[in-house]
Structure formats: structure tokens, C-alpha cells
Amino acid sequence: MAHVSEDRLLLFVLDRTLANDADAIERHFGECEECRERLQSIRRFDEALRDPDTWAAAPESPGFDELRRLAENVATEDAEAVLLLAEFEDASAAFLAWTDLPSNPDYHTGGIVRALCKRANGMCERDPRYALVLAESAVAIAAMLPESAYPAAALHEWRGEAWKEQANALHHLGRFDEAWTAIGNAEIEYGGLKHAGIGQVAVTYIRAVLLYEKEEYEAAASLAEASSAAALHLGSIDRYMRAQHLHGHIHYRNGDIAGAIERFSGVLRYGEAQGSAVWIGRESLALGNCYLLLGQLREARDSLLNALRSFKSLRFEAEIARTDLGFARLLFAEGARNDAIVRMRKCIADLISFRMVTDAAIGAVYLAEMLDATGRRREVPKVLTGVIQTLARAGKITTALTALAYLRETAKRRGITLEVASHVRQFINRTEYQHQLLFVPPPV
Numbered sequence: 001m002a003h004v005s006e007d008r009l010l011l012f013v014l015d016r017t018l019a020n021d022a023d024a025i026e027r028h029f030g031e032c033e034e035c036r037e038r039l040q041s042i043r044r045f046d047e048a049l050r051d052p053d054t055w056a057a058a059p060e061s062p063g064f065d066e067l068r069r070l071a072e073n074v075a076t077e078d079a080e081a082v083l084l085l086a087e088f089e090d091a092s093a094a095f096l097a098w099t100d101l102p103s104n105p106d107y108h109t110g111g112i113v114r115a116l117c118k119r120a121n122g123m124c125e126r127d128p129r130y131a132l133v134l135a136e137s138a139v140a141i142a143a144m145l146p147e148s149a150y151p152a153a154a155l156h157e158w159r160g161e162a163w164k165e166q167a168n169a170l171h172h173l174g175r176f177d178e179a180w181t182a183i184g185n186a187e188i189e190y191g192g193l194k195h196a197g198i199g200q201v202a203v204t205y206i207r208a209v210l211l212y213e214k215e216e217y218e219a220a221a222s223l224a225e226a227s228s229a230a231a232l233h234l235g236s237i238d239r240y241m242r243a244q245h246l247h248g249h250i251h252y253r254n255g256d257i258a259g260a261i262e263r264f265s266g267v268l269r270y271g272e273a274q275g276s277a278v279w280i281g282r283e284s285l286a287l288g289n290c291y292l293l294l295g296q297l298r299e300a301r302d303s304l305l306n307a308l309r310s311f312k313s314l315r316f317e318a319e320i321a322r323t324d325l326g327f328a329r330l331l332f333a334e335g336a337r338n339d340a341i342v343r344m345r346k347c348i349a350d351l352i353s354f355r356m357v358t359d360a361a362i363g364a365v366y367l368a369e370m371l372d373a374t375g376r377r378r379e380v381p382k383v384l385t386g387v388i389q390t391l392a393r394a395g396k397i398t399t400a401l402t403a404l405a406y407l408r409e410t411a412k413r414r415g416i417t418l419e420v421a422s423h424v425r426q427f428i429n430r431t432e433y434q435h436q437l438l439f440v441p442p443p444v
Contacts, residue, residue, distance in 0.1 A: 002405040026060060082267070087116055091116075099137065101141065102140035102144070109145075110154065113141050113161075117138050117161045125318070130174045134165070139165075139166055152192065160186045164202050169182040183210070198231075199336060227243045241267045245283070245286075246287060248260045248261075259292050267282075278310070281310030281311045284304070287299075287303040288330075292340065297333055324343060329344075348360050349368065358428060358429070358432040365407065365424050381411060384404050400427070407421070
């Protein structure tokens with residue numbers, strides 16, 4: 001066995017279960033003195049980091065009092081922010097009220113900025129529009145914090161975090177150009193720190209996600225790898241796993257389903273070890289879609305059930321709807337065709353209610369396929385016309401409408417082939433973030 005790589009060695013030290021070949025690594029340590037010494041060096045460093053004496057500063061240490069005062073001030077501000085923001089606990093009532101915060105000097109504190117960023121991060125997957133309002137308020141308030149009241153490093157950190165959360169929300173809304181600008185502003189702020197650390201890891205990761213959505217897979221994979229390595233070096237396993245999850249999607253988009261399954265399975269093991277419903281749900285849904293594509297229906301069912309349980313425990317309604325879309329496809333593949341059609345109809349209605357119109361349109365294409373395959377071709381134009389009208393009402397006047405109209409006319413004339421449906425689905429998925437694309441029918 002060759003020497004254990006730095007990445008695998010760090011994973012082994014941080015959590016043995018993260019190393020897929022932990023037993024082989026341990027056997028190698030018994031045979032290789034060099035790797036054994038590297039292991040002990042990392043463990044000594046890790047123990048030093050955990051030892052409180054390492055961080056104990058002498059009373060006369062320069063800056064010690066300043067750091068202590070900052071820590072006390074942060075704790076006080078955080079407690080005050082909780083009280084100040086208590087009136088906005090009801091998200092539905094507070095949505096517009098957040099936009100007024102920057103105009104009120106009472107909210108111009110670092111504690112408010114930190115609280116807004118934390119709340120924005122938690123809302124991104126549930127309601128990215130709401131998360132964007134929170135992040136924009138955080139950016140505005142952070143810019144107004146006086147340099148006389150806070151250390152420069154703290155201001156750079158908080159401003160960078162606010163811009164990062166704004167980029168995150170914009171990404172979830174599909175506003176990629178704006179997200180790219182926001183993450184650039186975050187990078188500038190983190191660049192003002194002596195050691196940017198986790199902030200720069202987040203910047204690199206978000207850039208990788210944006211490139212992935214733009215279908216620049218090679219560049220996205222390169223940045224994901226850089227983010228992964230940096231996160232591992234800093235001991236941030238959760239951020240390391242985010243990069244691994246993105247790698248899985250890159251493999252999936254490139255048609256390497258086996259590679260995608262390997263990545264998603266690794267992250268799922270981590271989620272199960274941590275007892276994280278978010279990771280378990282996210283990876284189980286990804287694996288369910290992989291197994292559906294391969295026709296491995298039993299594995300698909302187990303994964304989708306796992307995802308559904310997790311998302312229901314979290315009350316992630318949008319992700320529940322996405323999982324239901326997978327279940328409808330599974331039922332159809334298993335032969336329960338009428339049940340599948342009923343479930344897909346409900347799923348489309350749920351997705352529309354969540355304003356996830358692109359997902360709804362993709363579901364409509366699957367439904368059109370199902371109806372066509374079961375001899376209910378006459379229903380197809382009505383279904384697609386309804387979705388087209390919904391897209392138009394939602395302001396989605398894009399070439400996705402052209403693609404759906406083409407599918408509707410094709411269904412009327414000669415029926416829907418697998419190739420045509422797949423072509424239209426892939427195109428609609430791309431228009432979510434690439435609004436300038438022009439639809440070209442598949443070759444006949």
C-alpha cells in the first residue's frame with residue numbers, strides 16, 4: 001500500500017468512520033514508520049488545539065484585554081439582538097418589516113448583523129426570497145457599523161458573512177450574475193483578514209456551485225476540490241461534505257452515475273453518523289434519483305422513503321414535494337400506473353403552490369409521458385396548457401414555454417417518445433438559471 005495521503009490521514013484523525021478504508025490504513029501504520037510518525041504529529045497538534053493552556057494568554061500579553069472586551073461585547077450584543085428581533089419571530093408577518101431595519105439606528109449593532117446572517121442561512125432552502133431580505137438588511141447594517149466601535153477584523157468578518165449569505169440566497173433564487181457579484185464582495189471583505197479561513201472556503205464553494213449551475217463542470221469540479229481540501233485542512237468536516245455532495249452532482253450531470261452514488265453514499269454515512277436529518281434527507285433523495293435512473297427500484301424506494309422521513313421531520317415542504325416527484329416516477333416504474341398519475345398531479349400542484357414553477361414544469365413533462373404511455377393521450381394537451389398558463393402568470397416568460405408548447409403539439413400529432421420527453425425536461429431544467437437559451441427541437 002502506498003503512503004496514506006494527507007487528506008485521508010486528516011479524515012482518519014478527525015473521525016475514523018469518515019475513512020472508507022480505515023482498517024487498511026491501520027494495517028499500513030503497523031508497516032510504515034513514516035506514516036505512523038505523520039499520524040502522531042497530527043494527533044499531537046490536534047491535542048494541543050484542544051488544550052485550554054494553549055490558548056491561555058499571560059496577563060501582560062498585548063491585546064489580551066482588547067480581545068476579552070470584544071468577547072464580552074459580542075455576548076451582550078447577541079443577547080440584545082434576540083430581544084430586539086423577538087417581535088419578528090413570525091416570518092410571514094415580518095417579511096417586509098426586515099427591510100426597515102437599516103433605517104433604525106437601534107438595530108445598528110454587530111449582534112443584529114450576526115443574527116440576521118444566521119437566520120438567513122437557516123431560511124435559504126425553505127424560503128430563499130425571505131432569506132434574501134434578511135441578508136440584504138445584514139449587508140446594509142454591516143456597512144454602517146462604525147470603525148471606532150469595532151476592531152477592523154471583526155467588521156471584515158461580519159461584512160463578509162453578510163455578503164456570503166446574500167450570494168447564497170441569490171443562488172437559490174437563480175439570480176446567478178448577482179450572486180457572483182455578491183460572493184466577490186464577500187471575498188474582498190475576507191481578504192482584509194490576516195487569516196481568512198472558513199470564509200474563503202465558503203467563497204470557493206459558492207463559486208463552484210454557481211459554475212455548476214452554469215454547466216461549467218470542469219471549472220466547478222476544480223473549485224469544489226479546492227474547497228474540499230481547504231475545509232479538511234481547517235477541520236470543517238461539514239463544509240468538506242458539502243463539497244463532496246457537489247462532486248456527486250457533477251458526476252450525475254456528466255452521466256457517471258456510479259461515481260455519483262459513491263460520493264452521495266459517503267456523505268450519507270457521515271449524515272447518519274452525525275444524526276443529521278438534513279444530510280440524510282438530501283443524500284437519500286440524490287441516491288433515490290440515481291437508482292431510478294439505473295432501474296434499481298428496490299434501492300430507489302428505500303432511499304426515497306429515507307428522504308421523505310427526514311424531510312417530514314424537518315418540515316421542509318419544498319423538499320417533500322421534490323421527493324414525492326421521485327415517488328410518482330417510482331410507482332409508475334413499479335407498475336402502479338394510476339397511483340403514479342394521481343401522485344404526480346398532486347406533486348405538480350404542491351410545487352406550483354411553493355412557486356417552484358420549474359420543478360412543476362418538469363413534473364408536467366413526466367405526467368405527460370405517463371398519460372401518453374397509458375393511452376390517455378387526449379389529456380396531455382390540457383395538462384401542458386395548464387402548466388404553460390401557470391408559468392406565464394408567474395412571470396416565467398422564457399423559452400421553457402416554447403419547449404412545453406412543442407411537447408403539447410407533438411403529443412397531439414404523434415405521441416411522446418422517451419427521447420422527446422428527455423430533451424424537453426433537460427432543456428427546462430437548464431432554463432432555470434440560463435434564461436437566454438433558445439429551444440431547439442430534437443432531431444426527428
